[in-house]
Structures are given as C-alpha cells and as structure tokens.
Amino acid sequence: MNINLKKATLIKRYKRFLADIILEDGIETTIHVANTGAMTGCATADDTVWYSTSDNKKRKYPYSWEITQTQNDHFICVNTLRANELVEEALTNKTINELRNYKNLRREVKYGDENSKIDFLLTDENDVETYIEVKSVTLLGNGPKSTQGYFPDAVTLRGQKHLRELMQMKQQGHRAILLFAVLHSGIESVMAAQHIDAKYAELLSQAMQQGVEVIAYKVSFDKAVSNIKMSLVEPLTVKLVENVTDEPKKRVKYIDSP
Incomplete structure (x- = not known):
C-alpha cells in the first residue's frame, strides 16, 4: 500500500476525531482522526504527523491523520x-x-x-x-x-x-x-x-x-x-x-x- 503523505507537527488530539497540527509552512489547522481508541503513546505533542489529503469538496476537514512518527522514531499507523x-x-x-x-x-x-x-x-x-x-x-x-x-x-x-x-x-x-x-x-x-x-x-x-x-x-x-x-x-x-x-x-x- 502506497500513500502520498505530507508532514506536520502535532499540537493536540481532542473530541475523538479531531487534532490540531502545524503544517510545514507554519500554518495551524485541524485534521480528521479515524481512530476511536485511546491512542496511548501515538499522539504526543510535537510528534510528527503524516497526513493524506482528500479531494472530496464536501469534507469539512480535508486532511486525514495516517501515521505518527514519534520522537523515538517509531512509525505508527493510527488510521484504523x-x-x-x-x-x-x-x-x-x-x-x-x-x-x-x-x-x-x-x-x-x-x-x-x-x-x-x-x-x-x-x-x-x-x-x-x-x-x-x-x-x-x-x-x-x-x-x-x-x-x-x-x-x-x-x-x-x-x-x-x-x-x-x-x-x-x-x-x-x-x-x-x-x-x-x-x-x-x-x-x-x-x-x-x-x-x-x-x-x-x-x-x-x-x-x-x-x-x-x-x-x-x-x-x-x-x-x-x-x-x-x-x-x-x-x-x-x-x-x-x-x-x-x-x-x-x-x-x-x-x-x-x-
């Protein structure tokens, strides 16, 4: 499975399906989180977020959190x-x-x-x-x-x-x-x-x-x-x-x- 992704920095995850991130150009935005679990160890502030982009114009949040790259350099696919x-x-x-x-x-x-x-x-x-x-x-x-x-x-x-x-x-x-x-x-x-x-x-x-x-x-x-x-x-x-x-x-x- 190949996924085209971009990098961002995690601010925080909240309300189950949302997280705030900082894009590489410094802009803050909100991203969709397809994971209802606790995500323990997968959502620490300042972790690297790898996200995909949807071309569905009806989506409120076009970015989807796919992978976390932790500060210990572990890779975790968080999109269940x-x-x-x-x-x-x-x-x-x-x-x-x-x-x-x-x-x-x-x-x-x-x-x-x-x-x-x-x-x-x-x-x-x-x-x-x-x-x-x-x-x-x-x-x-x-x-x-x-x-x-x-x-x-x-x-x-x-x-x-x-x-x-x-x-x-x-x-x-x-x-x-x-x-x-x-x-x-x-x-x-x-x-x-x-x-x-x-x-x-x-x-x-x-x-x-x-x-x-x-x-x-x-x-x-x-x-x-x-x-x-x-x-x-x-x-x-x-x-x-x-x-x-x-x-x-x-x-x-x-x-x-x-």
Missing part, C-alpha cells in the same frame, strides 16, 4: 481503517502463511447471534469457511526499551462481542481466526491488555482454549520523501496473558477501541 486494507492486500498477495489456501474472499459478512459482521470470510476448495476478525495493535508497553504490544488500548465491548462470535463459529465447526494487525514499528510481540480490559483478556484465553486461532502480523514502513509504503509481512508472537508482569494493574475507561 488501514488495518483491513493491509490485511486484504496481504491475503491477495498470499503473504499470510496461515491463510494462503482459499478460493473466495468476502468482506463485512453478517454472522453470529449478536448481530456482528466478520471482517473477512474465506472459502477454500472444499467449501470450508474461515472467519477472520481483524484488530489493529498500536499500544506499546511501558519503558523506553519495551517491545511488547497490547490490545486493546481501551475497554472494548465490541471486541468482547467479536471474541464470543468467533467462539460460536468454532463451535459450529468453522475455522475462526483473530488476526492482530500490528501497526507500530516498535512492537515485537502481542499480548492481551489485561491491565486495561480484564474481561477481554479472559475471553481471549477462553477463545484460544476452544480452538480460535490467534495470529499477529506486523506492518513494515518504507519511507520516501512524500510517500510511505506499508505492507503486512512479518509474523509476530502472541503471548499468553499470564506473562503480564511489568504493566500497571489499572483499568482505563475511554472510548471503545475499534
């Missing part, structure tokens, strides 16, 4: 809409090892008892169905040397529902997969954020015990002058919740994570 696009591209290019053998791909298919839509439904040559739920991971653990990533970054009722739906699909004899799309260059492994959403961590453990597959793939960032190429190519380890030892034992109440 990109996660599914990156996964679909990887599925098409057969770069996800666990998901190479399929015949048909469908998006946003209704399923389950809780009125959900699966991100991707794959069917193989034998008509076996694989249900794939995608979650974007951008939360890096505490400490300057941490490489541990966590999901979610906020209490997520939607995420809990999706785990229940995946377990139901597995019980019905289908293949069910939770795919963590890791959109942070500094993350090297993924773990449920028990210190943020204990219920989600509990459900994830149940899902894994019942045979729901949990995999993680990390995005690579290839930066040119006004273009950043992103691709989901590197498999990462998903660790068990019980390994959490270095994170604060507190719950974070915030807007629901995607």
Whole structure:
C-alpha cells in the first residue's frame, strides 16, 4: 500500500476525531482522526504527523491523520481503517502463511447471534469457511526499551462481542481466526491488555482454549520523501496473558477501541 503523505507537527488530539497540527509552512489547522481508541503513546505533542489529503469538496476537514512518527522514531499507523486494507492486500498477495489456501474472499459478512459482521470470510476448495476478525495493535508497553504490544488500548465491548462470535463459529465447526494487525514499528510481540480490559483478556484465553486461532502480523514502513509504503509481512508472537508482569494493574475507561 502506497500513500502520498505530507508532514506536520502535532499540537493536540481532542473530541475523538479531531487534532490540531502545524503544517510545514507554519500554518495551524485541524485534521480528521479515524481512530476511536485511546491512542496511548501515538499522539504526543510535537510528534510528527503524516497526513493524506482528500479531494472530496464536501469534507469539512480535508486532511486525514495516517501515521505518527514519534520522537523515538517509531512509525505508527493510527488510521484504523488501514488495518483491513493491509490485511486484504496481504491475503491477495498470499503473504499470510496461515491463510494462503482459499478460493473466495468476502468482506463485512453478517454472522453470529449478536448481530456482528466478520471482517473477512474465506472459502477454500472444499467449501470450508474461515472467519477472520481483524484488530489493529498500536499500544506499546511501558519503558523506553519495551517491545511488547497490547490490545486493546481501551475497554472494548465490541471486541468482547467479536471474541464470543468467533467462539460460536468454532463451535459450529468453522475455522475462526483473530488476526492482530500490528501497526507500530516498535512492537515485537502481542499480548492481551489485561491491565486495561480484564474481561477481554479472559475471553481471549477462553477463545484460544476452544480452538480460535490467534495470529499477529506486523506492518513494515518504507519511507520516501512524500510517500510511505506499508505492507503486512512479518509474523509476530502472541503471548499468553499470564506473562503480564511489568504493566500497571489499572483499568482505563475511554472510548471503545475499534
């Protein structure tokens, strides 16, 4: 995925979908933020914002925040809409090892008892169905040397529902997969954020015990002058919740994570 981007400096993010930035020519303006999560560690004042520009004249805010370049030089794709696009591209290019053998791909298919839509439904040559739920991971653990990533970054009722739906699909004899799309260059492994959403961590453990597959793939960032190429190519380890030892034992109440 190639995106033409321009740079700016972050002033602050606010009201969920808005942020103020300083453009390279010194002008201050407001930008759209396609992320309902807490964006912890992804929105620090003076970070570099890489933004795209829409040619839709009806948009109030033509600029969209795509990537954060932190002061530690980490790259983070904060536009959660990109996660599914990156996964679909990887599925098409057969770069996800666990998901190479399929015949048909469908998006946003209704399923389950809780009125959900699966991100991707794959069917193989034998008509076996694989249900794939995608979650974007951008939360890096505490400490300057941490490489541990966590999901979610906020209490997520939607995420809990999706785990229940995946377990139901597995019980019905289908293949069910939770795919963590890791959109942070500094993350090297993924773990449920028990210190943020204990219920989600509990459900994830149940899902894994019942045979729901949990995999993680990390995005690579290839930066040119006004273009950043992103691709989901590197498999990462998903660790068990019980390994959490270095994170604060507190719950974070915030807007629901995607």
